[in-house]
Amino acid sequence: MRAIVYDGMQDVKVKNVEDPSIEKSDDIIIKVTSTAICGSDLHLVHGLVPNMPKGFILGHETMGIVEEAGKDVHKIKKGDRVIVPFPVACGHCWYCEHELYSQCDNSNENGEVGGYLGYSNTYGGYAGGQADYLRVPFANIGPTKVPDEFTDEQLLFLTDILPTSYWGVDIGGVKPEDTVVVLGCGPVGLLTIKWAAFKGAKRIIAVDRVRYRLNHAHNIYGVEVLNFEEIDNIGEYIKEITNGGADVVIDCVGLDGKMSTIEKIETALKLQGASKSAIEISSQAVRKGGTVVLVGVYGLRYNNFPLGDFFSRNITLKMGQCPAQAYVEPILKLIKDKKFDATDIITHKLSLDDGKHAYEIFDKKEDNCIKVILKP
Ligand SMILES: NC(=O)c1ccc[n+]([C@@H]2O[C@H](COP(=O)([O-])OP(=O)(O)OC[C@H]3O[C@@H](n4cnc5c(N)ncnc54)[C@H](O)[C@@H]3O)[C@@H](O)[C@H]2O)c1
């Protein structure tokens, strides 16, 4: 089959690889109908996640048709159309029972944290879904059957960025009357803005430096936007215009944010888990007693982390990988009831064969790219 594979730092390729097969009795194999590229994939391609061998199949936002099901799969069957949430989860450990699927105790032989599809050996070594076929483990837990009357485009983001953005707003405790700052206007940031508005936030301020993404937030969602490259000390500026800071700041940037020269050197020396530009802005833009949610992915350790700024101002800090399974059903209901739609962020629908080009435009923010869907 064809698959998009990591081929060393800054390089991906579409290659012919071996088809996946059923390895355990509760696995399924799906024939992929749509798969998307995520900001999290860029962290892998940039070499910021350890234990990423050459030839590793990328992709954790995938849906398709069940081609084959192991004998112990009873939730779904051959021929079903399913979306596959990105965390691999057993469904019966303490963490799964408490709906913290992204920290499943039984899905990652290589470490303490949970396993994720297509996300390096550090996170379980599971081949990803930017391919013709995908093996899905624990098929009684993750994959969810979806109705035929909705398009792939309407449903695909249930695999990750819809739950993730919803979760950020949810654990941030966003409520009507709140002022919410969203850092980063990529796919995750834009959907976070939409959910914050859905929850009734009174004022939403979106921050990025990519003009067309800020335009999307302003023109389509009608929120205030700020370009952090046009304003000195954006964190203090936000504090000023919000009279003391936002109730909730949601970082949808992560470790690939804009890096200072010092951060570049420190990252090379492994003193830094890459950029913490968004964390620094968050520490200033939040009000005393407010909440900061790090939805953006971070790794390794951080030198000069502004811990004192958070501590002295009584900030609540929340973060982690989204336990996506927990949010699929409620969001699917909102899609069915036509109360929420995420298709506006799709700018490109390309063939899987165009994978290399797709990664390039998404990474370099070219051709007004926000979200790419690939069709095998
Ligand atoms: N926690 C989870 O479970 C989870 C799930 C999915 C994605 N993510 C993470 O969410 C983040 C965003 O994903 P995406 O697909 O939207 O990525 P993206 O790369 O398309 O978007 C990131 C945006 O942040 C902007 N940016 C860079 N530095 C900034 C700064 N200092 N302040 C404000 N904006 C800045 C970039 O210009 C870019 O538009 C990534 O870190 C991704 O790994 C986390």
Ligand SMILES: [Zn+2]
């Ligand atoms: Zn993702």
Ligand SMILES: [Zn+2]
């Ligand atoms: Zn588990």
